[in-house]
Amino acid sequence: MSHRINRRGLLKAGGAVLGAGALAGSFAAEASAATISYTNDGTNYVVNTGANLVFKVNHSNGDLVSFVYRGVEYQGYNGKNSQVEVGLGASTVTIASTSATVTIKVVHGTLVHYYVARAGENNVYMWTYRDANSVTMQRYIVRLKPGALTFSGGDAWDSATVTTVEAADIFKATDGTTHAKHYSNLRTIDYDYVGATNSAKTVGIWLVRSNHELSSGGPFYRSLLRSGSTGSPDLYEIPRYAEAQTEDPRWGLNGPYVLSFTDGGAPASALYARTFNTSWADSLGLQGWVGTSGRGRVTGVGIAGRDTTSTYTVGFANTTAQYWATADSSTGYFSSTNMLPGSYTMTIHKGELPVWTGTATVTAGGTTVLNTVTITADPNTAAAIWRIGTWNGTPSGFKNASLMTYAHPSDVRAAAWTGNFIVGTSTDSGFPCYQWSDVNNGLLIYFKLTAAQAATAHTLRIGITASYISGRPQVSVNSWTSAIPAAPPTSKTRNLTVGTYREFNTTLTYAVPATAWQTDPTQWNILKLNIVSGSTGTGYLSPGVSFDCLDLLA
The missing domain is CATH 2.60.120.260 (Galactose-binding domain-like)
Known part of the structure; x- marks a missing residue:
């Protein structure tokens, strides 16, 4: 079976999806003559985005078994696929299309995982829904072909020459430096994406993180982001990592997080969680999806009593979700957008130290305005x-x-x-x-x-x-x-x-x-x-x- 959607059909039926502002930057050029299609090869659903990306999803277990960018395969090592955690096993996998998208839905008990492609884009959008009864979803692992990309830093090492320092996952190189997948050196608030390029910097493969509203640990949490092992390079999206964890799990729909392919540059900023326009996903029927109209905003006039040499971060958390915003360095003004409705504990951090705690309530479609807060607990x-x-x-x-x-x-x-x-x-x-x-x-x-x-x-x-x-x-x-x-x-x-x-x-x-x-x-x-x-x-x-x-x- 083959389904193809050409540019004429895209314009005729997809105006609501690909309206003004929906595609930006490099996306617009790619989509100008895009034809998105999918086939069933008997084992996998094969999706051609109409740009330079073809990927395959196994329709028995939901693994991402192949991603070919500009004719080159970049997926996998040691026979392992890219997958939820270490693979879900037998699952119900279905596929559906519109004039602008192809959606693959993977159901494993109460856990639901989605792969979505958009016409003319070199991106795979992913969401994962889980509840307390789901198979544990600690992470999504993107497994990359060894040698295809060049990694450097604390989370990169030559697996053939290192010795183990601790717990079989921390290593020492011959020059005495230590390396591990733990050492990406970034808090959640610090990064939009992780990944690497090839040595010529003509191909980049990136995993753009979600907004982490259903993750645990807050803005300063440090988790696994990638593994630069020469034998087993990985990229991770982790909604909950148990090490040094300070909060209980949160349940619901995590995403979108995006596997993005470029010609060596960074992924488009339009994909970043803090700037992403997700209105096009409203019609996908994702379990647990809450669109922009069902969300609200909190703004604060200012923060008094600040140490002007410090950065202040305002965090919001309840059992359902977490958010944060950086206060303006001059006035202390802050704004947190696209929040799920509810009552939140609001914490102002000087650096990473809580110095004020209160509450804030978010209503769907509304903006809660808070008067100036004065810090008295520094x-x-x-x-x-x-x-x-x-x-x-x-x-x-x-x-x-x-x-x-x-x-x-x-x-x-x-x-x-x-x-x-x-x-x-x-x-x-x-x-x-x-x-x-x-x-x-x-x-x-x-x-x-x-x-x-x-x-x-x-x-x-x-x-x-x-x-x-x-x-x-x-x-x-x-x-x-x-x-x-x-x-x-x-x-x-x-x-x-x-x-x-x-x-x-x-x-x-x-x-x-x-x-x-x-x-x-x-x-x-x-x-x-x-x-x-x-x-x-x-x-x-x-x-x-x-x-x-x-x-x-x-």
Whole structure:
């Protein structure tokens, strides 16, 4: 069977779909003489987009078994296909077409996956619907032919020459640098797409992410984005990744996310989730689809009480969806669009640190306008005798912090994890961003107090952004030792070794009595930090923490 839709039919029947503004940039030229078609070869549905892309979907299991761009096959390695998770298995697969689109629907129990092609485009649009009873859908994996594209960075490595460092998925190259699919060095808020080009930069294959409204973890979450292994290169769309996860799953329709092919350039910006016009998908009959008319918007007049040197992100979350918007650096104005109706917890983050929490309600077709919000919970505004770091919810500025999102702590580029600190002399960059019980316990901070300061008790605050296997600091000051703090919240998975410092921002406070201090102002007080836990581990998998800030309040 063969179905072909030519340009005349496209214009006659597809005006509502391909109206003004629906195609932009390179799309318009490709669609000008497009003929979209599909056939059934007995095993697969074969879709020709009428541009330079032909792809095949197996009609028994819904795998994407082939994608040929400009006559070259780029799909697969080791006999593996591109697929939901590691393959759904036996599924009901159907195909339908309009004058402008071909839609393949894959049904596996209550999980439904869609592939959609549009006439004249070198893109495969995908959506995945799942509920609590569905087969787990952790990710969609695009498997690429080895050697076809060139990868570089922390998430790229030569699989023939590396040795394993940790858990069979973190590797060390011969030059001592470390690599893993964990080390893409990007938070969700930081990227629109992942992928690579060939060495000549004449072909690019990209996976443009969805808006992640049904994902978990918020704007600062770090997940797997791609694997640049020479033997098994992959691209990922992951609605929920369990490692270092801070939220429960969300259910419903995730997408669109787009497998996009170019002649070496980046994918068209019209595909980016933050700019994508999806009105053309309203007629596709996607399960769980909510079009623009069924969504609303929240805007804020401004944010007062900001630290103008910091970036502020406004997050919205409930059990159904999550969204975020970056506040204007001058006024604090923010706007979050295309939100599902409902009541949301609204959180303002300074950097990644929550400094204000409230609520916002979204109505379909409506705009909720919020008056200026004043921040009153920034811990950085408290007067301190000394402070190491900045309260911003990240270990930025500390030793090795900038390396840890794309390398393992054992990487040859990492400075020594030691780093005793002398207040008034040392700089933040000399204090380690992480501490583990089996690596660098016993970090020391030296400081002096005036006679007046030493005559009274003070509060010591230690902010942490993540705890591994319930690690937390127990402190001693001179001969005084604190109680062991309660275990901070944790995801109970790897975090500090897989490119993320973020789990639950926690501030630990220690009431240090006046009797703990040196009474002579010329003498150094010595603060010792030891990581303690009821759990055990070795090396970089021993109990540990990521530091946000440490200070002694006045």
